[in-house]
Amino acid sequence: MNLAEKAFKELFPEKYESRRFEVKYSKKFSKYNANVKYNKIFMRFNLSYDWKEISEEIQMGLIQSLLLKIYKEKNKTINLDLYQKFVKNIPKFSITTKVDPFLEESFNRVNEKYFYGFIDLPNLVWGQLSFRKLGSYDYLADTITMSKIMIEDEELLDYVMYHELLHKKLQFYTKNGRNYHHTTEFRKKEKEFDNPNIDEKLKSFLARKRMKKLFKFW
Numbered sequence: 001m002n003l004a005e006k007a008f009k010e011l012f013p014e015k016y017e018s019r020r021f022e023v024k025y026s027k028k029f030s031k032y033n034a035n036v037k038y039n040k041i042f043m044r045f046n047l048s049y050d051w052k053e054i055s056e057e058i059q060m061g062l063i064q065s066l067l068l069k070i071y072k073e074k075n076k077t078i079n080l081d082l083y084q085k086f087v088k089n090i091p092k093f094s095i096t097t098k099v100d101p102f103l104e105e106s107f108n109r110v111n112e113k114y115f116y117g118f119i120d121l122p123n124l125v126w127g128q129l130s131f132r133k134l135g136s137y138d139y140l141a142d143t144i145t146m147s148k149i150m151i152e153d154e155e156l157l158d159y160v161m162y163h164e165l166l167h168k169k170l171q172f173y174t175k176n177g178r179n180y181h182h183t184t185e186f187r188k189k190e191k192e193f194d195n196p197n198i199d200e201k202l203k204s205f206l207a208r209k210r211m212k213k214l215f216k217f218w
Helices: 003-011 049-053 056-071 078-093 101-115 148-152 153-172 184-190 198-216
Strands: 020-027 036-039 042-048 123-126 135-138 144-147 173-175 178-180
Touching: 003 020, 003 078, 020 049, 036 056, 042 049, 042 056, 056 078, 078 173, 101 123, 101 144, 101 153, 135 153, 135 173, 144 153, 148 153, 153 184, 153 198
Parallel strands: 020 042, 123 144
Antiparallel strands: 036 042, 135 144, 173 178
């Protein structure tokens, strides 16, 4: 019985699954990343090569978290709990290797103003020019990725930076195998940004950019 089969049987002891379970490790993934691909015949869990050095119990928790997404169910196991604790502790031991100077200036402003300088510097990189996904925080890589559109307005950049640093600080709440990122505490802290009209400003900014992009192709 391989690792994925063990994870499945622990998570769903009464459920039958006829598909073949597989676990593959790949050096193509970023650190501690993983996904699952499946059809009627097999279910393959593709894990970053870094997971080979991690205990089987934590790996089983990772696989179980992916299984819960596939079956759209909620559950709780000791291994899921171990996996969640492992993920939350990754930023404490991560080494920062990619820091864009412009984003670092924003990080320093926000860190000093709202976190008293206590937030450790994460990796800070630019992503694509996106109107929908303005920023994201990757717990497994301790990395904030920012849409290139945010380079045009310092205050809005700092607002999105503040949002992502709240994710780094507050992390997430787990219940029955599901992670909740925008908790009541998160929303309360988010409103502490010093411009009470910042959401309206952001909406207006994005609307102008979309309109400009639309006319560009006419």
